Amino acid sequence: MTDRQHPPHPSAAAAGTARHVVFVAWKAGNAPAFEAAKRLGHHVTLIRSLLMEQAQNVDFDASPYARFVDRVHVLKDATDPEALRSCVLEVHRERPVDGFVATVDALVVPVARIAEEIGVPFTDAGAAEAAKQKNRCREILAAAGVDTTRYSVVGGFEDAAAFAAATGYPVVVKPARGSGSEGAHVVADERQLARVLADAADAAGILVEEYLSGRFVSAEIGLVHGRFLRLAVSERSTWHRHEALETGTTIPAGISPEEHDRVMRFAEEVVTAVGLRLGIFHVEVMLGADGTPRLIELNPRIMGSCLPNLFRLAGGGDIFELLVRVHLNERIEPGPTVFDGYATVRWFGAADPVPTPERVPDLGWAAEEYGDSLHSLTVRFPEGDTLPPCRGNLGNFGEVQVVHADRAASIRIAEDIVGGMADQLGFEVTR
Structure with a gap:
């Protein structure tokens, strides 16, 4: 393990007043949380995991958010429980920890166990373990009469x-x-x-x-001091050739207020039954044709990838600031999220094995055609001579984010851009 001290950011609170927030591992989509914690005036420590960073091809030193971290500890593999525990105990001895933030699936349970050991509020370890063990989660919900899938x-x-x-x-x-x-x-x-x-x-x-049929949505909800924070219901898209593969999300979902309330109440029942006591959670739901919500998956952490950014683009505000406040166990008054637009992401990868293109094609055409509606378009091919068929989220090589005042237009533009990229590439992509 190595560590490095960064100079404090000018917005940090005066010495002695800042609380200590420890982030365990990072990825590009959640790095803005460092800035949110610093903006709130806190001392920020990051425990890095080199193996995770290499797998995700991210460079902390090149990240614009690195400057918001006061102290860095580097582990080869943060999923090694003894290495992580040793590091956290050292961090806690140097400066007592007030709150942990863990947004990577593989680290929520280990961090929860360490937090319980040292008495820091965090998501319940047993409940987080049950959420990740999908059959155990189903068993708990069936016993509680919440879901009988x-x-x-x-x-x-x-x-x-x-x-x-x-x-x-x-x-x-x-x-x-x-x-x-x-x-x-x-x-x-x-x-x-x-x-x-x-x-x-x-x-x-x-x-x-x-098999569950209906509308695939997800509820983003917070829980702190026994009070739920209803943040958003998003709608999800899947690929017709491999229905288990998610191809994108739109925030907020195009559902009625009654359906929104039904999904949120169901998500709260799920979280309550499993026993998650603190955090922001991502609850994937199938809303049946008869209006009955059924659980697809419970994730004991904030929504991943670029979805927090979609939340912001749609006008929902800075969910990372809320994440930090929740994990510092602050009392937060619940209130409805008010969106002023629709933000859509579409991910794409190779539908079938194809030779890896020699270079990324020109992306400027999309901005010329769609103007301010296009927030971002990125394409990055993995190393290797062949692009494997994309059958999971890790197989995507492209992403487009679109923002529009009209829901249908937001979705159509994103899908049109993916279609245009397939034409430029000369092979079919997941969409």
């Missing part, structure tokens, strides 16, 4: 086929633990089921679920 953890093809025979195809097959749509499949028949399970790394850790 049928599921089974299978030991192989025969168990999975028996479940599918009882519930009917299609069924959803996914790892019992995991995130980012990695390893998830909507399976149409027994032949596909056999193929999916043959490719699974660990059939004993495979969850088979009843």
Whole structure:
């Protein structure tokens, strides 16, 4: 472990008045939280994880948000529980920790356990573990009468086929633990089921679920001092060739006020039943044609990728400032989020294996055609001679963000740009 001291930012509170916020690992989409914490006048410590940074191809020293961090500790792998615990205890001895922020899936539970050990308010460790163990989460919700979606953890093809025979195809097959749509499949028949399970790394850790249909949305809610903060309901899009693959999000969702309230009440029931006591949570929901919400996945952390930025672009404000305040266990008066526009993201990757293009094509045409509605368009090809087919969020190489006063226009422009990129690239992309 190494560390480095950064000079305090001019906006920092006077010595002795700042609280100590410790961020465990970082990624580009959540780095603005450093600035939010510093703007609030706090002392900011970051525990970096080199393996995570290399996997995400991010460079902390090149990040414009690095200057908002007062103290940096560097670990090779922050998911190593003993290395992380040792580092946190050292940090806590030097300057007592007032609050932790962990936005990476793999680190929420380890940080929760350490926080409980040293007496710092954070998301409940047992509840966070239950949320990440998807079959355990289903078990808890069924016992509480919150959600009765049928599921089974299978030991192989025969168990999975028996479940599918009882519930009917299609069924959803996914790892019992995991995130980012990695390893998830909507399976149409027994032949596909056999193929999916043959490719699974660990059939004993495979969850088979009843297929849910309707509108795919997510609720973003905070919880502090027993009070819920209803932040947003967003709508999600998926790829028709691989329904488990998310291709984008629009904030806020185009649903009625009654549907919004129904989704939020359901998300609160889910969080309450599982026992998450503090944090901002990302609750993925299928809103059925009959208006019944059903859980897809409960994430005991803030929404990921660029979605906090979409929240801001749509007029919802700085959700990172709220995140810091929640994890410092402040008393926050709940109130409705008022949006003044619609922000849409579309991600795309190769639909099928193709040779990696020699260079990124010209992107200027999109700004010329769509003007201020286009917030950003990025394309970055991974290393290698071949682009593998994108079947999970980590397989995307492109992203477009669009903001518009009209929901339909926001979505249409984003999808048109993805289509234009496919034309320029000369191969089909996920969309």
